[in-house]
Amino acid sequence: MKRFIPLFVFLALAGFFYWRIVLIDKGDMPNDIPSVMIDKPAPAFNLPNLYEGKPAFASSGLKGHVTLLNFFASWCVDCRIEHPFLSQLKGHGAVLAGVDYEDKNADGQAWLEKHGNPYDTVVTDKDGRTAINFGLYGVPETYIIDKQGIIRYKQTGPMTPDVIAKTILPLVERLAK
16 A cells, blocks of 8 residues: 555645646636735835936826836846836836835846836835835736726736736726726
């Protein structure tokens, strides 16, 4: 009987992985982490611009237009995956605001210089307090905030072209009306 233990362990693991694949096919994505912030006002914040001499960005600036608030960092591997797709968000009726999370200004600036700066404004959250108030799980993470300053959606993890086309842009266009 002892010689069958590895076989049983293997079958149990194979069954678990098969079950997860079936759930993912049905739309149960592991990165769909619920947020208690959905349908609540965005937390108050006032963050300095990543670039000296440029204006700060505050929660009061969220009113009157749809905002995509994208938390990223120069040290974030998944941010490199997402970054090339951020330009697809331009021209769809939303402000794209970047928040450089727990990073040195020079590192964030160098990262944007190397990979391109798709943001309408980019600010820094050096101590991570704003991220904590938003309930950030990790970077990258993006919040869609409506014209009244209410959080309507949270994307945990990198946005892909599929997520942008099927989820993000339709919601942004609907909220922008």
